[in-house]
Amino acid sequence: MKIALLGYGKMGKTIEEIALDRGHKITLKVDEDIESYDLTNLDADVAIDFSVPKAAFKNITTCFELGIPVVSGTTGWLDHYDKAVEVCEKHDTAFLYASNFSIGVNLFFELNEKLAEMMKNLEEYSVEVEEIHHVQKLDSPSGTAISLAQQIIANNPNKIAWQLDHAENDEIPIYARREAEVPGTHTVSYKSEIDSIEIKHTAHSRQGFAKGAVIAAEWIKGKEGIYRMQDVLAEILK
Known part of the structure; x- marks a missing residue:
């Protein structure tokens, strides 16, 4: 699976490590200039967003417009969550936001x-x-x-x-x-x-948060709709 990392701080680096270990490919890592980064030519099956509040809405909705599902753990931007859902549904893709992916x-x-x-x-x-x-x-x-x-x-x-x-x-x-x-x-x-x-x-470490985000990305690939980690958890616990 091809993954774009929107946000490449400590969490992004841990997500990269786990994703590579699970056989995935990281096609993009954006940290600097993330508020103005051009995602037009993004090549990814899923985007994982752990960025900053000012950049989250624009980057998430740009992914939706490209038909790319998004898993997001960025906080501080949720006043725009309902609008992001509208854009997601308009473009028939998928979105999973969680305050915690562990x-x-x-x-x-x-x-x-x-x-x-x-x-x-x-x-x-x-x-x-x-x-x-x-x-x-x-x-x-x-x-x-x-x-x-x-x-x-x-x-x-x-x-x-x-x-x-x-x-x-x-x-x-x-x-x-x-x-x-x-x-x-x-x-x-x-x-x-x-x-x-x-x-x-x-x-005890960031590993649990990062692994959960990668599992969510694996789960959401190819889906349409708005989801929660409870949806992922329900399948894991079957």
Whole structure:
């Protein structure tokens, strides 16, 4: 499979290593000038986007216009997500966006959703989300932490929003910490005066995120439509 890497930072380099090891070919690596790079003559079966917010929408939709499916993990551009979906559907190709491509994290999402459903009527428990990442991570809170909070909100009628650090009773606090060389740790905690319940995912390297992105790219090749990592996970767990 021919893969274009839109974004060639630490994650892009790890994706390249895993893709080559799985027998794929990297036909393009774009890092510098990614906001203005001309993708018109792009030769790829799939594009994997881990770039920057300012470049993501333009590059993703350009790929769609060329009929190339896209797997994207770039955060910070999602105000334009619905428009990107429109362009994807117009050109009969495929799009998979995920805040986190790790297979382990997506299993963690499934656990979080199930636990939120179980806890929704237990008002004596307060809930919070904590994330810890390396100091180079620019966005705060992480996209994964936001996804966890949104899952809880969708399953708990007593919660209407999330807030960074400080939250009202009907909101979920997300605490974001930055420490040296931490690939990513996410914890969801339910606390009462009697006890606490906690689920936690700890990444030990970038390998899990990168491998998940490559697996998603393999899965989406030749498809049409809008997908989530849960769709990939459902097939893996058959």
